[in-house]
Amino acid sequence: MFLRIAVILSVISTAIFTSCSTASNTSGTSNSEAVNLVKQRSYIFQAQxxxxxxxxxxxxxxxxELTVSKDTIHCFLPYMGRSFTxxxxxxxxxxxxxxxxxEYQETARRNGRIEITIIPKxxxxxxxxxxxxxxxxxAMLNVGMLNKQPVAFNGIIIRRTTDRR
Known part of the structure; x- marks a missing residue:
């Protein structure tokens, strides 16, 4: 129960932070390109x-970053928080x-936002x-873990290139 509340509060605070941000998108992707990259399942979430x-x-x-393709996910992100083991x-x-x-589930919301749930098996x-x-x-990424407190990341969606990891 505590974990769910923490994740919900993290999502709400990050959504407020993201919506109030006046920074421009420096990812080099246009509005429609970011959505297309996500729908094609070929993108990088670059944590800022x-x-x-x-x-x-x-x-x-x-x-x-979190690199997503149709058949592979590569996650290289830091962790800060309490670890129970x-x-x-x-x-x-x-x-x-x-x-x-x-498992990869994508849901389109009415405001144009795309919600993605990834469950690594x-x-x-x-x-x-x-x-x-x-x-x-x-984008905002929330990660729930077994033996660590959840953590949230804010970042941008960029296109995958062949010379990256």
């Missing part, structure tokens, strides 16, 4: 900031995984990823 459940928006460098390998602190066995830690994409290419 992280909001742990404890609060405090923190900016990120541009290398953190410590990993044996300190390199496993962040969210760094590939998934080829996942071959990852023990990440339970669900909720990506909300606005028509102008801004």
């Amino acid at each position: 900031s992280i909001t742990p459940q404890g609060g405090g928006l923190r900016p990120l460098t541009p290398e953190y 410590a990993p044996m390998d300190p390199r496993q602190i962040g969210l760094d995984f590939n998934s080829t066995n996942f 071959d990852n023990r830690e990440v339970r669900q990823m909720n990506l909300s994409v606005s028509p102008d290419g801004f």
Whole structure:
């Protein structure tokens, strides 16, 4: 129950932050291109900031991203928050995984926003990823995990290129 409330509050606060933002989309994608990339399931969510459940928006460098294709998801995102179990390998602190066995559900909302739910079946830690994409290419990603507090990311949708990871 607490996890659901935390995710809902995170979604609401990020939606308010995103809708009040006056920054322009610097992703190089036009409004319709961002929607087309999402519908083709060939895009990169480039994280620009992280909001742990404890609060405090923190900016990120541009290398953190979630790459989505029709058959693979590559997640390379940092983690900040409370972990209920410590990993044996300190390199496993962040969210760094590939998934080829996942559920992907896309729902169009009336305001042009696209809500995407990704459930990786071959990852023990990440339970669900909720990506909300606005028509102008801004996006918010909420990640729910088994042994860690949920975390939210704000970013943009950009096109995939062959020379990236």
